[in-house]
Amino acid sequence: MAGTLGIAVIGTGRMGADHVRRIGRTVGGARVVAVADPDGDRVKEVAAGLDGASAHTDPAAAAAAPGVDAVLIASPGPAHEEALLLALARELPVLCEKPLTPDPAGALRVVEAEQRLGRRLIQVGFMRRYDAEYERLKELLDAGGIGRPLFLHCRHRNASSPSFFTSDMLISDSVVHEVDAARWLLGQEVTAVSVVSPRPSGAAPEGLQDPQLVLLETSGGAVVDVEVFVNCGFGYEVRCEAVGESGSARIGDGHAMVVQAGGRWGGEIAQDFTVRFADAYDRQLRRWVAAVAAGRTEGPSAWDGYAAAAVSEAGLTARRTGLRTPVELAERPALYR
Ligand SMILES: NC(=O)c1ccc[n+]([C@@H]2O[C@H](COP(=O)([O-])OP(=O)(O)OC[C@H]3O[C@@H](n4cnc5c(N)ncnc54)[C@H](O)[C@@H]3O)[C@@H](O)[C@H]2O)c1
Ligand SMILES: O[C@H]1[C@H](O)[C@@H](O)[C@H](O)[C@@H](O)[C@H]1O
Numbered sequence: 001m002a003g004t005l006g007i008a009v010i011g012t013g014r015m016g017a018d019h020v021r022r023i024g025r026t027v028g029g030a031r032v033v034a035v036a037d038p039d040g041d042r043v044k045e046v047a048a049g050l051d052g053a054s055a056h057t058d059p060a061a062a063a064a065a066p067g068v069d070a071v072l073i074a075s076p077g078p079a080h081e082e083a084l085l086l087a088l089a090r091e092l093p094v095l096c097e098k099p100l101t102p103d104p105a106g107a108l109r110v111v112e113a114e115q116r117l118g119r120r121l122i123q124v125g126f127m128r129r130y131d132a133e134y135e136r137l138k139e140l141l142d143a144g145g146i147g148r149p150l151f152l153h154c155r156h157r158n159a160s161s162p163s164f165f166t167s168d169m170l171i172s173d174s175v176v177h178e179v180d181a182a183r184w185l186l187g188q189e190v191t192a193v194s195v196v197s198p199r200p201s202g203a204a205p206e207g208l209q210d211p212q213l214v215l216l217e218t219s220g221g222a223v224v225d226v227e228v229f230v231n232c233g234f235g236y237e238v239r240c241e242a243v244g245e246s247g248s249a250r251i252g253d254g255h256a257m258v259v260q261a262g263g264r265w266g267g268e269i270a271q272d273f274t275v276r277f278a279d280a281y282d283r284q285l286r287r288w289v290a291a292v293a294a295g296r297t298e299g300p301s302a303w304d305g306y307a308a309a310a311v312s313e314a315g316l317t318a319r320r321t322g323l324r325t326p327v328e329l330a331e332r333p334a335l336y337r
């Protein structure tokens with residue numbers, strides 16, 4: 001790699017286009033040299049805004065384009081495995097949007113391919129690990145500031161869900177963030193999942209089980225409850241309260257500025273993740289580019305993506321059966337210890 005990191009972006013929808021903008025504006029030392037999306041009009045439109053990037057409808061052609069040193073995957077989850085395997089085949093470092101894959105079997109195939117190379121090349125886009133509030137909570141927990149953690153009470157609310165969203169995706173696409181955050185914050189594995197749901201909100205699209213309450217049990221004896229509500233109507237809200245043996249700590253109240261005027265007080269609620277986590281996406285990308293330029297791979301690994309997918313799978317079983325479902329995890333290979 002000479003000087004500037006050349007990136008191929010696979011999937012130029014909402015997130016892919018956001019990352020492309022970010023690489024151009026807020027991340028130094030990198031530029032997008034190729035973009036791929038099966039939607040030919042869309043990919044041409046995104047490429048037209050870039051200086052000299054090639055546009056492809058085939059991800060393999062983008063990864064093989066001249067000047068590509070690394071790949072950023074922002075296609076839908078079910079398309080990730082194929083894109084990851086083709087990047088690994090070219091030994092290219094990858095930042096892959098979450099989920100690594102929606103299913104653990106696919107994630108394990110990716111982990112095995114990376115193991116065969118004998119080095120980590122994949123970082124998963126669990127951007128909450130780069131959010132300043134989550135980082136502070138992790139520091140507090142690691143320092144024993146509230147004693148042994150007993151509970152994480154989490155709220156994950158989206159104003160509305162995209163048309164393609166399914167009841168399973170509330171777990172495999174949304175709660176997967178809490179799964180990773182809980183594993184990272186607590187340094188523990190999730191061992192069992194239960195799901196209970198109220199009568200669906202009248203605001204949810206027909207047939208969508210929204211909201212749901214997902215309970216995670218962990219290897220260190222903590223319990224994590226996640227209210228996931230993707231058509232809450234009022235905005236984007238991600239909160240986490242940790243309760244320990246000697247205190248509690250809460251993040252995500254979103255009270256950056258409270259305005260008092262005209263006999264009332266209040267603030268604004270972010271409407272989506274691109275606002276709430278804007279800084280986290282920036283930091284995630286900057287740190288990924290810096291690590292790749294230095295020949296390293298950091299952050300959430302393919303193993304973390306696999307573990308999250310295994311918990312998602314248990315969650316889907318728990319939702320369908322109504323039963324507490326143990327999580328089955330393969331043995332962690334030495335590469336990820
Ligand atoms: N980290 C976050 O907070 C966050 C937020 C939103 C989305 N995401 C993740 O980003 C990914 C994309 O989500 P989105 O909201 O941008 O979806 P989107 O539907 O807006 O965009 C997906 C794009 O991928 C394209 N595509 C479909 N199949 C493809 C394939 N095989 N190869 C390449 N491109 C393909 C589609 O044409 C579309 O343009 C998903 O994995 C999603 O979970 C993460
Ligand atoms: O893909 C998105 C994204 O991961 C957001 O961060 C999350 O809040 C949404 O629920 C999910 O659908």
